[in-house]
Amino acid sequence: MTLLSTAQHIARDTRRDPRSHMVLIMVSVMIAAGAVALVAYLLWPTWVARPASAPQRLPVSVGATLFNVPTAAIRRKIQRHSGPQERVDLNFIFPSLEPPDAPKHVSADTIEEKVQPIDRIFISISAHHDSLAPDMRVRTIYPRYLEQAATPLDGGLTMRGFREGSPYANEDLFSATTPNLNARCTRDGLTPGMCLSERRVDGADLTFRFPRSWLSQWRDVANAMDRLTAQMREPRG
CATH class of the missing domain: 1.10.287 (Helix Hairpins)
Known part of the structure; x- marks a missing residue:
């Protein structure tokens, strides 16, 4: 007025x-x-736009097989998306089986960290395209190259070495039935030995890698692989 x-x-x-x-x-x-x-x-709007955070789990299809994988466990940034993929590489802290924190960058001050013991179990999920199944390889291919003698180890675990001159020279095969375990492991040398264990889930093969030294607790390792397989096959919550 x-x-x-x-x-x-x-x-x-x-x-x-x-x-x-x-x-x-x-x-x-x-x-x-x-x-x-x-x-x-x-x-004038009072809200502030914030970037959307990444989902905790991603549904990915490998070999037409659905897996729900923790986003933080995916090792390669290019693989951090949902949908069909040819391969996904993961890693988990052992024995907690939690996804790792942000990767550490090696510098002149942290170079000593490279020789620290490995505390992760690595998994690669890849489409098998009807190749020979891992359990068939254990039953039909590996016996051709194994030594006859088997060495019994702790609580049902056995070891058989591969013959020198074979495609798997300088490796040993470790097997157990309860819990089930088949692992092909390199022998300790200039670098610590590493083990490889495979299993098939529908159209995909899961390849687990872990230090040979972990076989001293092989039951925990076998159960961890079973748990991780089951968790990644659970419906997204």
């Missing part, structure tokens, strides 16, 4: 003094600018 009265007063003065019409124009502009500013203030 005060602004209206002022405008009316200026209009009367304009009739007396024609030069005062400039004052009226300036006041009108000020009133319009104030109104626009008030409307803009009232309508």
